[in-house]
Amino acid sequence: MNQFLASVKAIVWKDLKAEFRTKEMLSSMLIFxxxxxxTFSFAFNPTLESIKQILPGIIWVAFLFSGILxxxxxFLSEHNNESIQGLMLAPVDRSAIYFGKVVSNFxxxxxxxxxxxxxxxxxxxxxxxxxxxxxTVVVVSGTFGFVAVGxxxxxxASNTRSSEVLLPIxxxxxxxxxxxxxxxxxxxxxxxxxxxxxxxxxxVIAVFDVVFLVxxxxxxxxxxxx
Amino acid sequence: MSVNGARTVLGGATxxxxxxxLYMVFIFAPLxxxxxxxxxxxKILYFHVSVAWIEFLAFFVVFVGSxxxxxxxxxxxxxxxxxxxxxxxxxxxxxxxxxPVWAKAAWNVWWTWDPRLTTTLILWFIxxxxxxxRNSAEEDEKxxxxxxxxxxxxxxxxxxxxxxxxxxxTIHPLIFEGGNVGLSPKMTATLLVSIAAFTLLYFYFxxxxxxxxxxxxxxxQVKEELRAEL
Numbered sequence: 001m002n003q004f005l006a007s008v009k010a011i012v013w014k015d016l017k018a019e020f021r022t023k024e025m026l027s028s029m030l031i032f033x034x035x036x037x038x039t040f041s042f043a044f045n046p047t048l049e050s051i052k053q054i055l056p057g058i059i060w061v062a063f064l065f066s067g068i069l070x071x072x073x074x075f076l077s078e079h080n081n082e083s084i085q086g087l088m089l090a091p092v093d094r095s096a097i098y099f100g101k102v103v104s105n106f107x108x109x110x111x112x113x114x115x116x117x118x119x120x121x122x123x124x125x126x127x128x129x130x131x132x133x134x135x136t137v138v139v140v141s142g143t144f145g146f147v148a149v150g151x152x153x154x155x156x157a158s159n160t161r162s163s164e165v166l167l168p169i170x171x172x173x174x175x176x177x178x179x180x181x182x183x184x185x186x187x188x189x190x191x192x193x194x195x196x197x198x199x200x201x202x203x204v205i206a207v208f209d210v211v212f213l214v215x216x217x218x219x220x221x222x223x224x225x226x
Numbered sequence: 227m228s229v230n231g232a233r234t235v236l237g238g239a240t241x242x243x244x245x246x247x248l249y250m251v252f253i254f255a256p257l258x259x260x261x262x263x264x265x266x267x268x269k270i271l272y273f274h275v276s277v278a279w280i281e282f283l284a285f286f287v288v289f290v291g292s293x294x295x296x297x298x299x300x301x302x303x304x305x306x307x308x309x310x311x312x313x314x315x316x317x318x319x320x321x322x323x324x325x326p327v328w329a330k331a332a333w334n335v336w337w338t339w340d341p342r343l344t345t346t347l348i349l350w351f352i353x354x355x356x357x358x359x360r361n362s363a364e365e366d367e368k369x370x371x372x373x374x375x376x377x378x379x380x381x382x383x384x385x386x387x388x389x390x391x392x393x394x395x396t397i398h399p400l401i402f403e404g405g406n407v408g409l410s411p412k413m414t415a416t417l418l419v420s421i422a423a424f425t426l427l428y429f430y431f432x433x434x435x436x437x438x439x440x441x442x443x444x445x446x447q448v449k450e451e452l453r454a455e456l
Contacts, residue, residue, distance in 0.1 A: 149379070152379075153376075153379075156359070156372050156375065156376065159363070159368065159372070160359065160362040160363050160364070160372070161362045161363075161364060162362045163362075166358060166359070166362055169354075169355055169358060170355040170358065170359060170376065172351075173348055173351035173352045173355055173380075173383075174352065174379065174380065174383050176348050176387050176390065176391075177383075177386045177387055177389070177390035180390045180391065180393075180394045181390060184394065200393060201393070204386070204389060204390050204393065207386060208386055211382060211386065212379075215378070215379060215382060216379075219296075219375050219378065219379070222296055222371055222374070222375050223371075223372070223375060225371065
């Protein structure tokens, strides 16, 4: 078990170190999240009062679209210099690679979300008054489900001909429950709700998170056969 | 009896069953009493429900075939899953086409975000993704492996999607309520015969599609033998 955690940690450390050296993904993801929001503010008049109703949806679309950029790179970058071979030759359980990638993708995606969420609220002049703690729980649980299944499908897509085009097409239908749940919960919190209001949705997301952490864990070794 | 003979018998049985189903739908089954204008539209129920049932059966076969492939690594399971997914997509598209036709007549809208209809739409996207994965993997072995993995993931996702959409709909209630159509015994009998006929049609398609896959494999082998001789 300690051995396993150590290998997961090593992969996370490697990924984050490589990313923070170049900041290539972080900067593109952040700029893209901005662009989505700016595009939406031209598409819908941001000064209207009704914009508050659709703001949660806009925010999550921005999160997921920018998140996909990061997921796409997480395995494709390993194909440069055939470093994926190196990872597969490492004497560790294959699922350690999966968990390591999930953690590093999760760190990058939540970092982008933490930076961009306050800016979105400022741009749309939204005064958030409900609990920040539950908002964090909602963002973290939604992002986790998205990243858990996204990392798995990114590994699948990276081994095909049309990987970057394929990933969004195979990922979005699967994460529909996360999209619905996260947007609804964010909407309830924006309307001043608390745990009592979001409890049902939190359970749906929790089920999704657990299911799509366990199944990829069981199936991951089939993706990385040489 | 040879394989070809069995296929012909299955084809004949399917043909007869579909004729019987058509007779029962259009002549035997009574018109609904509680619909005033265009009660004939209700007839589409017999096709819509049958096709929807086959769609779930087809995707369940994909799921079973995918698990069996990963366990045994036998090509037969992969071919079965692929064939069933293709037929499933056709049936799924039929559900999505007959649904709006009925909805327009019954509720005067083409589309409603009813949980069942919406789940079917997502199901359609999931299995289109499944076929796209099959198209974009390069080697046969890899294609089978990736498709099997996605076939499992996709099927497991469906109940969660349905659950999420149902709760989402209770928050944004619809004016229209699907559900209880109120079937008389004659109507129920017609529906059951129609479901049976469409199930036979599914198996007939499946057998033909498996045969095509087998022939394709034989052609490849013959080509390789010829190439070896050169």
